[in-house]
Amino acid sequence: DAKTTQPNSMESNEEEPVHLPCNHSTISGTDYIHWYRQLPSQGPEYVIHGLTSNVNNRMASLAIAEDRKSSTLILHRATLRDAAVYYCILRGAGNMLTFGGGTRLMVKP
Amino acid sequence: KAGVTQTPRYLIKTRGQQVTLSCSPISGHRSVSWYQQTPGQGLQFLFEYFSETQRNKGNFPGRFSGRQFSNSRSEMNVSTLELGDSALYLCASSLQGSGEQFFGPGTRLTVL
Secondary structure (H helix, E strand, C coil), X not given: CCCCECCCEEEEECCCCEEEEEECCCCCCCCEEEXXXXXXXXXXXXXXXXXXXXXXXXXXXXXXXXXXXXXXXXXXXXXXXXXXXXXXXXXXXXXXXXXXXXXXXEEEC | CCCCEEECCEEEECCCCCXXXXXXXXXXXXXXXXXXXXXXXXXXEEEEEECCEEEEECXXXXXXXXXXXXXXXXXXXXXXXXXXXXXXXXXXXXXXXXCCCEECCCEEEEEC
C-alpha cells in the first residue's frame, strides 16, 4: 500500500492559518488523497479529499502538488476546536483507508 | 439524520472468551468498514462490507470476522480473545463511491 509521511506534531496560534504537509511519493494514479481528523475521545472525522485538483470545502482547503507526490491541508483560521490529530490517507479501490501516524495539531490561544 | 451508532460502548472480557460488536450505519449507507485503534499500532483497517459481501480485508488473523445484514447493519466477532485485542474498535459507513466515511464513537474493548 502506498504510504504517507507527516510531521508528528505542529503548533499554531488561534485565528492564524495552518498548513499541514503530507508526502506520498509512491502514490498511484488512481489513489485519492483523503484527510481525516480525530478529536480526543472521538472517532475520526472526514475533512476533505481530492484526486488531482485543489479542493475547498467549509472546513478546509486541500492543495495537491502537480506531480501528486505531496499535498497540504490548509485550515484558514485555526480555532481551539481544531486541535486534533490530522491524518493524511491514500485511498485506492473500495473504502479501505490506511492510516499513518498523523500530525498532532496544537492550537494556542 | 442519525449518525453511526455502535454498541456496546464499553466491554470487558477475559482471555479466551469471544465478543460480538455491533454497528448501525447511517440510513442509506451500504458500505460498513471496521477499524482497530491501539496506542501502539494506531488505526488499522480490519474489513469492509458492502451489500452483505466482504469487499476488502486487512491483515488480521482469522479470529477476527464480520458480517453484514440485509439492512446494512454489521457485526464483528473476535474469538479466543487475547490481551492484545484490547483496543477501540471503530465502525465507519459510507455511500457507494462518495469517498467520505462517517465514523461511529467506537467500542472500547478491554481484555483481562
